[in-house]
Amino acid sequence: MRSLLVILLCCALSSLRTFAQEYSYTHYDTKDGLANSTVYNICQTKDGFIWFCTETGLTRFDGCRFKTFTTTNGLPSNQVLNAWEDSRGRLWLMMFKDAICYYADGKIHNQENDSILKKVHIHASWNAIVESPDGNITVQEANFTHIITAAGKVTTYPWGTSDWDKLAAMLINISTFSGTLPANFVMLPNDIRKAVRPNWIFLRKSGSVNKPYYAFAGTDTLWFVTPSGNERIYAPHSQYRTVFLNDHQYVIYNRLKGVKVVEQGREMTSCSYFTDYDINAVIKDREQNIWFSTQGSGVFKVSPNRFKSLFTKEKADTYICDIHRVGSSICIGTKSNDYWKFDTISDAFFENETKNKSRSFVADDHFLQQLPKQTIFQVANADFLNLGRLSAKFSSGVKTMQSLQDTLLLTNSAGVFLVSIKNKKIIKTLYHERATCAYKQGETYYIGTLKGLYTTSDGSKALYKGTRFPEFKNNISTFAESNDGTLWVGSNGGGVYGYREGKIIAAFDNSTGLSSNMCSSLCASGNKLWVGSEKGLNQIDITPGVYKVVSNITVSDGLNSNIVNSVYVDGSFIYVGTPVGITVFDERKVQTHGICYLNMTDIIVSGQYKKPSQRSLLLKHEENNISFAYSGISFLSGGDITYKYRVLGLDDTWKYTKETVLTYPSLPSGKYTLELIAINKFRNESKPLRYHFEIEKSILETAWFKSVMIIAGIIIIIVIVRYVILLSHRKERKALMADHKMKSLEQMALRAQMNPHFIFNCLNSMQRYIIDGDIKKANFYLSRFAALVRETLDNAARVFITIEEEIRYLTNYIDLERVQIQDAFEYVILIDPLINQAELMIPNMVLQPFVENAIKHGLDHPGIQGKLTVSFILLEERRMLQCAIDDNGPGIKQSMELKQKYGRQFPAKGMSITNQRILTLNQLQSGDRPIRIQVIDVGEEESVGGTGTRIMINLPVKYYDEESDY
Numbered sequence: 001m002r003s004l005l006v007i008l009l010c011c012a013l014s015s016l017r018t019f020a021q022e023y024s025y026t027h028y029d030t031k032d033g034l035a036n037s038t039v040y041n042i043c044q045t046k047d048g049f050i051w052f053c054t055e056t057g058l059t060r061f062d063g064c065r066f067k068t069f070t071t072t073n074g075l076p077s078n079q080v081l082n083a084w085e086d087s088r089g090r091l092w093l094m095m096f097k098d099a100i101c102y103y104a105d106g107k108i109h110n111q112e113n114d115s116i117l118k119k120v121h122i123h124a125s126w127n128a129i130v131e132s133p134d135g136n137i138t139v140q141e142a143n144f145t146h147i148i149t150a151a152g153k154v155t156t157y158p159w160g161t162s163d164w165d166k167l168a169a170m171l172i173n174i175s176t177f178s179g180t181l182p183a184n185f186v187m188l189p190n191d192i193r194k195a196v197r198p199n200w201i202f203l204r205k206s207g208s209v210n211k212p213y214y215a216f217a218g219t220d221t222l223w224f225v226t227p228s229g230n231e232r233i234y235a236p237h238s239q240y241r242t243v244f245l246n247d248h249q250y251v252i253y254n255r256l257k258g259v260k261v262v263e264q265g266r267e268m269t270s271c272s273y274f275t276d277y278d279i280n281a282v283i284k285d286r287e288q289n290i291w292f293s294t295q296g297s298g299v300f301k302v303s304p305n306r307f308k309s310l311f312t313k314e315k316a317d318t319y320i321c322d323i324h325r326v327g328s329s330i331c332i333g334t335k336s337n338d339y340w341k342f343d344t345i346s347d348a349f350f351e352n353e354t355k356n357k358s359r360s361f362v363a364d365d366h367f368l369q370q371l372p373k374q375t376i377f378q379v380a381n382a383d384f385l386n387l388g389r390l391s392a393k394f395s396s397g398v399k400t401m402q403s404l405q406d407t408l409l410l411t412n413s414a415g416v417f418l419v420s421i422k423n424k425k426i427i428k429t430l431y432h433e434r435a436t437c438a439y440k441q442g443e444t445y446y447i448g449t450l451k452g453l454y455t456t457s458d459g460s461k462a463l464y465k466g467t468r469f470p471e472f473k474n475n476i477s478t479f480a481e482s483n484d485g486t487l488w489v490g491s492n493g494g495g496v497y498g499y500r501e502g503k504i505i506a507a508f509d510n511s512t513g514l515s516s517n518m519c520s521s522l523c524a525s526g527n528k529l530w531v532g533s534e535k536g537l538n539q540i541d542i543t544p545g546v547y548k549v550v551s552n553i554t555v556s557d558g559l560n561s562n563i564v565n566s567v568y569v570d571g572s573f574i575y576v577g578t579p580v581g582i583t584v585f586d587e588r589k590v591q592t593h594g595i596c597y598l599n600m601t602d603i604i605v606s607g608q609y610k611k612p613s614q615r616s617l618l619l620k621h622e623e624n625n626i627s628f629a630y631s632g633i634s635f636l637s638g639g640d641i642t643y644k645y646r647v648l649g650l651d652d653t654w655k656y657t658k659e660t661v662l663t664y665p666s667l668p669s670g671k672y673t674l675e676l677i678a679i680n681k682f683r684n685e686s687k688p689l690r691y692h693f694e695i696e697k698s699i700l701e702t703a704w705f706k707s708v709m710i711i712a713g714i715i716i717i718i719v720i721v722r723y724v725i726l727l728s729h730r731k732e733r734k735a736l737m738a739d740h741k742m743k744s745l746e747q748m749a750l751r752a753q754m755n756p757h758f759i760f761n762c763l764n765s766m767q768r769y770i771i772d773g774d775i776k777k778a779n780f781y782l783s784r785f786a787a788l789v790r791e792t793l794d795n796a797a798r799v800f801i802t803i804e805e806e807i808r809y810l811t812n813y814i815d816l817e818r819v820q821i822q823d824a825f826e827y828v829i830l831i832d833p834l835i836n837q838a839e840l841m842i843p844n845m846v847l848q849p850f851v852e853n854a855i856k857h858g859l860d861h862p863g864i865q866g867k868l869t870v871s872f873i874l875l876e877e878r879r880m881l882q883c884a885i886d887d888n889g890p891g892i893k894q895s896m897e898l899k900q901k902y903g904r905q906f907p908a909k910g911m912s913i914t915n916q917r918i919l920t921l922n923q924l925q926s927g928d929r930p931i932r933i934q935v936i937d938v939g940e941e942e943s944v945g946g947t948g949t950r951i952m953i954n955l956p957v958k959y960y961d962e963e964s965d966y
Contacts, residue, residue, distance in 0.1 A: 023273070024307040024558040024583055026638070029298030033066030035059040039293035041281045043083040045091055048597030048633035050285065052299060053080040058093065058103070062599075062631035063556075064639030065660070074108030076101055084178035086131045094129070094179070098122045100139060105613045106602070119154035120146050127161040128179030130172050138172050140181070161185075165198045174205070183216055191227045204244050217242045233262075245284040252282045259292070274300060287595050287636045301635065306350055307558025307585040311340060311358050320577030322378045323568040326370050330568070330575060331361075332582065333379070339363050345573045345584050368421050371403035376439055376479060378521055378566050400437040400478070409445070411438040416447050430459035439479035441487050448476025453489065469504060471497050480522035480529065482542055488529055490519030496531055498542065506547040513549030514538055525569035532564030537576055539587075551592065552681055556638020559583050591682075594636035598678040598686035602629035617693035624695050627663040632678030632686060640681040648673040669697040759789070765820040781819050788812045799921075800958055801844045803872060803881075804837035810870060813848055817855045825859040825866030825887075834874045835881075842881055842955045843921050843931065849914040850885050850933075850951050858889030858949050874957075880929060881955045888948040891939035895949075929956040 028034050036054035043051045052059040057070040058080045070078050076099035084092050091103040100122050101110040111117045123141055130138040135150035142162040147155045157170065164182035171187040183200040192214050200223065203215040216223040217235075222242065224231040235242065243252045245261075252259050258275035259282060273279075278295040285291065288304035311318060311332065319335040329341040342358040349356060361367070379398045402409040407427060408419045416431035416438045430438070430445050437448040447454040452466035452473040466473035474494035481487055486500040495509030495517045508514045514531065521532035524542070528550075531538040536554035541547070554562050559576060566577035576583045600612040604627040605619060619626070632641035644654045645662060649672040662674070671694045678686040699705050762785050769778035791809050795801050801809075807829055814827050831837065851870065859866030869886040889895060922930040934952040 022309055023271070023302050024309050024555075024560050025303075026301045026555055027298060028061075028066075028301070032298075033059075033061075033068075034298055035066075035068040035070075037294075037296050037298050039280060039299055040080070041082045042283045042291050042293050042299070043085060043091070044283060044285045045085045046089060047599045048286070048595070049599070049631075050291065050635070051083045051091065052293065053083050053093075055079055058083065062633045063635045063637065064641070065631070067601075069103070069108060074101070074110055074113070076110055081125060082178060084129050084176075086137060087135065087175070092129050092137075092178075094126055096125060098124050100126065105611050106609075116148065116152045116154065120148065121156065122146075126179070128177060128181045130177040130181065131175045132173045133175045134173075140179070140185070145185075164201075174202075188214065189227075192225055195225050195230055203242060215244065241279075243282050245282070245290070261290075273302065285635060287591070287634070289635050303556070303558040303591075303636070305558045305585055305590045307560075307583050308350065309560050310342065310356065310582040310584055318581040319579045320565055320582055322566045323575045323577045323582065324371075324375055324377065325568065325570055326367070326372070330570070332358075332577065333363075333377070344570060345575075347586075349584075350586060350589075365421060368403075368408070369406075373403055373405050374440075374481065375403045376437075377401040377403075378478060399435065400439075402439055404440060409438050409440055411435045411447075416445070428459050430456055431462055436476055437478050439481070439487070441481060441485075446479060446487065446489070448479070448489075450475050452476060471504060471507065477519055478522050480524040482524040482529065483526065484544065486542070488522050488524060488542075490522045490531065492518050492520075495519065496522070496529070496540070498547070506542070508538075508540060508547075508549060513552075515552045515554075520564060521566045523567045523569050528569075530567045530569060530574065532567045532576070534563050536562045537564050537567060537574075551590070552640075553590065554638055554640070556636060556640070556681075557590065558585060591636055594634045594680050594682050594684055596637075596641075596678050596680040596684045596686040597633035598630065598676065598689055599633070600628065600630050600676075600689055600691070603627070603691075604629075615691055617691070619693060619695045621669055621696050621698040621701075624667045624669070625663075625665050626667065626693065627661060628674060628676075628691070629661050630676060630678075630689070631660060632680070634678075634680035634682075634684070637680040637682070642679045643676060644679065645674065645676045648675065667695055669695045669701055762788075762816060765816070768820075777819060781816065784812055784816050784819075788816060795844050798844050800841040802838055802960070803831070803835055803840050803842065806842060806844075806847060807831070807837065807872075810847060810851055814851065814855070814868065817852070821855075821860055824864070825855070825868055827868035827870070830869065830871035832871075832873045835872055839960045840874075840881070841958045841960060842883075846914065846918065846921070846931065846955065847883055847885070847953065850953065854885050854887040854889075854949065854951065857895050858887035858891075861889060861895070864889060875954070879957060881957045883953045883955060885951040885953070886938075886948060891947050892935070892937040892949055893940065894947070931955055 029037055034052060034054070035057040038055045039052045040055075041053040043053075045051065048062070050061045050063075052061065055078070057068040057078050058075065059066050059068045061067075069075060075093070075095070077095040077097040079096035080093055081096055082094035084094075086092065089104060090109075093101050093103065095101070099111060100117055100120050101108055101114075102117075103109070109117060111120070120139065122139075123144060126139045126141050128138075128140040130140070132138070137148040139146045139148070141160045143158070143160045145157040145160055147157075149155075159166070161180060161182055164184060166184060172181075172185050173187045174181075181202045183196045183202045184198055186202045188196065196216060197218070200216040200218055203217055203222075206213045206215070211226075213224045213226045213231075216225065220235065222233040222235045224233070241252075241259075245252065252261055258277060259273050259279045261271045261273065273290075274292055274294070277292075277297050277300075279292050280295055281293045283291050290302045290304075292300040292302070294300070311320070317334045317336040317338060320332055321335055322333045324331055325344065326341075328344060330344055331339065331341045333339050339361050340358045341361055342356050345356070377400060379401055399411045399413075401411070404418075406421055408421060410417045410419055413434045415429055415433060416435045417429055418427040419425070420427050431447050431449075431454065433449065435447055435449050439446045443457055445456050445459075447456065447462060452464065453469075453476050454462040454464055456462045471491075471494060472489070474491035476489060477492045478490040479487060480490075484500070486498045486505065489497045489499055491497070495507065495512075495514055496519050497504050497508075498506035508531075509517050514533075515538055516533035516535040518533050518535075519531055520534065523530045527541060527543045529540040529542045531540060536552055536559065538552050539550045541550050553559060559578065560583045561578035561580050563578050564576055565579065568575045568577075572586050572588045574585055574587050576585075603610040603612055603614070603617075605617070606623045606625045608623075610617060630643070632643060634641060642656055642658060643660075644656050646652060646654050647664070649670050650664075650667070662676075672692070674689075674691040674693070676689045676691075762781075766778055766781050766785065769775075769781060788809070791805075791812065795805065795809070810829065818825065818827070847870075851868070854868060859868060867888045869884070871884045871886075873882045873884070874880075875882050918931050918933070932954040936950040936952065938948040938950055
């Protein structure tokens with residue numbers, strides 16, 4: 001812990017330096033990032049940045065980080081003498097060189113890269129730069145005046161600031177300006193012009209409505225000229241060192257060493273600043289901080305809170321351990337066992353240069369008896385109040401001391417003791433081990449240790465509170481009691497806790513707004529609790545039901561160090577003890593709000609710089625590595641800036657960061673909007689920055705490419721599907737061909753079964769003729785049979801034959817059958833005239849079995865003069881052929897009875913084979929035209945007269961050119 005304090009102390013001392021009873025300030029030099037210790041001028045631009053003109057470049061400051069521009073960035077010279085911003089946001093720079101340039105949008109525009117500036121021929125450093133209400137820029141050298149119009153036209157006149165005693169031929173209408181401008185060059189009202197002397201320097205025109213004036217500087221006098229008269233103020237060297245901080249409230253002029261701020265309207269009260277330094281320039285920023293640039297000592301900033309430092313440079317040891325009021329004096333103790341007191345602070349102390357001398361004193365018995373009851377002192381290892389003289393137990397130094405009227409409650413490394421002031425003896429030992437602090441509330445003693453919090457009432461036994469309350473296991477550092485009886489317990493590492501009536505009623509740490517969990521001192525006053533830490537001073541509202549951190553006061557507000565050892569409240573005045581002295585301030589005048597700016601400083605896209613002013617970017621798909629650098633500016637916050645951001649299109653939730661760079665290394669294509677807000681320590685938010693950027697889609701993501709890919713995919717799928725279907729069809733075709741071949745072989749086998757049956761019948765008939773000795777009929781039958789056999793063999797391998805072939809075959813067959821039954825029947829074959837017998841084809845060997853069946857079973861009966869009719873009719877669309885086989889026999893039913901009567905039943909072998917052939921043919925000829933057979937018993941049909949049987953056969957037909965394998 002001690003090493004940490006040393007480090008923090010060194011950091012505080014490196015950036016701060018205070019003097020006796022001067023306003024506290026912050027000091028910046030080259031070690032902090034400033035380009036040079038000699039700073040010629042200061043300027044704040046509209047975006048909030050502070051710019052420093054130095055011997056070695058132009059430095060930009062955002063309250064936390066410095067960035068310097070030099071000749072490598074485009075400056076004509078590194079010696080920058082002045083900077084001034086026009087209404088268009090251009091920062092014009094005066095160089096120690098015959099050149100002109102300005103900074104805008106992250107770039108230095110000079111006479112080499114800017115076409116308008118090329119037209120301006122500078123002969124020496126310019127002395128004044130002016131903007132008129134119409135936007136024209138006037139640049140004045142000693143002997144020349146250049147006017148740059150808003151349209152970019154440049155005109156040069158042969159007179160300049162060295163002609164101060166001459167009335168210029170063309171007077172300048174001034175909106176704003178910087179530099180030294182002779183009054184004779186300025187456009188003024190006639191009544192003002194009459195009062196102006198030739199050697200006066202124009203300073204400003206007041207914008208005040210109540211008291212308007214024109215201000216001029218003479219050799220040693222300031223003149224405030226109004227239509228009603230002149231006001232004169234003596235000001236040595238006024239022409240060279242006069243600066244207005246605002247319209248008319250403050251005037252600053254050089255006093256050879258340091259500056260004096262004069263406030264008009266209040267009997268010319270004034271305050272002196274930096275009397276040991278040579279001041280070059282002074283400005284007041286928009287948060288009312290006053291900035292001072294020096295010749296060789298960097299830059300100083302004085303907060304508007306007007307904190308003052310006491311007991312600093314003039315004393316040998318400024319390490320303050322404790323501060324308390326005793327009587328009408330503020331008493332302080334230092335680490336080196338020195339004790340001092342000074343008068344309490346009043347309003348006058350802040351209003352003028354009133355001195356408050358500190359005086360040393362001896363902490364004797366009389367002083368101890370004057371201590372207010374319940375007062376607790378933070379002694380911090382010093383033998384504060386010379387307590388070592390009371391007992392050897394206190395030789396190691398007291399940590400804390402509480403006044404209990406006639407006794408003292410003392411804490412040190414040996415324990416906790418009650419000591420009588422009168423007798424100078426230890427009355428009671430309350431705790432026998434190392435303690436860090438102790439406090440008595442009512443009849444209870446609260447003892448802080450490195451292990452946590454203990455309580456006791458008489459010292460006989462200490463109760464450890466950390467068992468019940470884990471919060472009290474932390475290292476306890478200090479106590480304070482508020483008016484409502486709440487005991488506030490400070491810890492090193494756990495923050496601050498409010499304890500009342502056996503309960504923890506409030507707790508504060510980093511998560512609830514406390515600047516640090518390392519609490520070093522507490523002071524309760526009214527409904528406020530002041531908490532000192534190594535990161536500044538916190539104010540907490542302890543109003544019951546509120547309990548919230550209100551503010552965090554640091555060196556940026558005016559403290560001389562962030563390491564707060566002790567704090568004491570006396571009315572509205574707050575005394576803060578640090579390792580480098582005491583800071584006192586009036587809490588009523590402490591700023592509780594600040595202006596917060598936010599600027600985009602750099603946009604880097606895949607290594608390429610983009611202008612921060614571009615609020616919309618269209619990026620290629622490969623340009624998806626984007627980085628945003630930004631600065632939040634609030635000089636009252638001392639760099640304590642938090643940023644909240646989100647990227648719409650990526651994540652809509654707000655995120656928080658302290659970093660000043662956001663990097664997105666690999667964004668997907670799409671439209672995005674970066675929203676960024678800076679928040680200062682007062683919770684004031686800046687105006688949001690919104691940057692729209694779009695990353696184009698890759699070729700693979702474009703609609704046309706997706707369409708092409710979809711179409712290509714569909715085509716590929718179709719090709720694959722068609723290929724699969726083709727393979728499937730090929731397999732099916734092979735299977736069908738195999739099946740067709742099998743069916744064909746089956747047909748041939750069936751025909752082979754039928755042909756022997758028919759041949760057997762024919763041979764029986766020829767045998768009968770031979771046995772009967774009828775040689776003539778046997779020869780006739782044999783010749784016909786031979787022709788029929790030849791046709792059967794020719795057609796055996798064919799599935800389809802023509803009608804012509806079928807009729808010829810049936811004719812030979814019927815003739816043979818007539819011979820067998822001795823011409824017992826007649827027959828006729830009828831053909832539809834629409835039938836082309838040579839072209840139309842029907843299935844082979846289908847009709848013959850039915851004709852045979854009609855002859856054998858319908859006409860071969862005794863006493864019947866039979867007749868057989870075979871007719872062919874072409875049906876609809878000429879794709880079906882109907883064949884009707886009629887006989888005039890007894891009919892199916894009577895034929896069966898006759899066969900039973902005469903015992904002439906034969907198995908119908910040919911018909912069973914034919915039925916199987918028809919089933920096979922229907923399988924081969926798959927489709928909607930199968931072979932259909934209808935058998936009609938004519939005698940059974942009431943609507944038809946006569947007897948006999950009719951067989952109707954519907955056959956699918958083919959034409960000769962439709963089939964190649966017959």
